[in-house]
Amino acid sequence: MLNFESPAGLRCWDQQPGEPSNLQQEGYDLSLLEDCENAFRFTAIASAPRVSSLIREFSRYLPDEAFFVLEYYPDEPLTHRPASTDERPIPEVFYSPYMPTAEIIGMIQPFLDRLIHDGFVGFGLANNRQGLEMFYSEEKVLTFFTDNHLRLCNFFQRQSIPFSPDLVLPADFGHDHLSLLGMPEQKLPGSLASLSRDDLDSVNFCQQLIDMLDMYPVEEGISFFLTRKEQDQVAFLLGGQADLGEMGELDFGTLLLNWSDFVTECEEGFEGDLEEYRLGLKVRDLIQFVLDGASEELTEKIDRILENPDATFRRILVDRRKRIDRPDSNDAQLEPFWYQGVVRQQGVELRRDLIRSGWFAR
Secondary structure, eight states: OTTOOOOTTEEEOOOOTTSOSOOOOOEEEEEEOTTOTTOEEEEEEOOHHHHHHHHHHHHTTSOSEEEEEEEEOSSOOOSEEETTOSSOOOOEEEEOOOEEHHHHHHHHGGGHHHHHHOTTOEEEEEEGGGTEEEEEOTTOOEEEEESOHHHHHHHHHHTTOOBOTTOOOGGGSOEEEEOGGGSOGGGSOTTTTTSOHHHHOHHHHHHHHHHHTTOEEEOOOOOOOOOHHHHHHHHHHHHTOTTOGGGGGSOHHHHHHHHHHHHHHHHHOBOSOHHHHHHHHHHHHHHHHHHHHSOHHHHHHHHHHHHHHHHHHHHHEEEEEEESSOTTOSOTTSSOGGGEEEESSBOHHHHHHHHHTTGGGO
16 A cells, blocks of 8 residues: 555654665454464554544444453653663553443544554453454554454455555564654644644543543453353353352453452552452352353363463462361361462451451461
């Protein structure tokens, strides 16, 4: 594509003599996801003016509801970063609750150009239950996950984006990341040139989106993809459990993320009380219920997802002679392991409740 236009927040380094100046063209490639049967990762490059329409067209595959994903740097309003920097700050990730897809698109529409062009912002749209995800990274690459690759192949064909097994990504050449706030007005896209500095500041407009969509932070400790077939299997297992309450309404991917987040919080220092701590353990109970009833293939996959958070939780447990659910039991070392002892880094409220319950006296 001769007239490819990069987002304003991604600036290619000057090329050496004899090297082509137009390194990128529109295109997509796909590959099978590791450890995920019949699921695919699509990687795509699109000219900046087309990204907004691509997102709206993609949202039609999620006609009922979805959740919005936002990635940015709330504590470091950076203006410039070379792509080759070894020590890179880590962005924070936020998810919205499930909402009507059309409502999400309507709410983010006034922010789309800023999300697309700022070199320190990434965003996406997903529905775990439908096995479909899309993310536009700060590297300005579109990534899709799906268990129906023909549908996405047709999507790209209708958008006139060609299959390109030799796709050139920004990571393949030297480039800088730029924030909108640090760019001179004449370098901004026309739709953004009239905005104030406050409106161009990603710390401000991303926080506005977080507030509008009631988004919450997510620890990116684990990464996985569950197909619709796998989601249906989990839903069948949980469907007959009338005593799960609100926890049973969460999709299984959210439960896995909640357990990983809980383990991270415990590792850094759990600040909740004993009731909140036990609620975190109940999340692991529910995951185990699924593990006990799932097929061998799905069980192996979930075990791989849980490997790191489970190993971390085992490592940070202390006083494992007692159980948090049955402190007087003589079977303290029996499974499940997450009830053996208590985490080492206890905040004031958890330690207070443990003292009041007689934990340390036993």
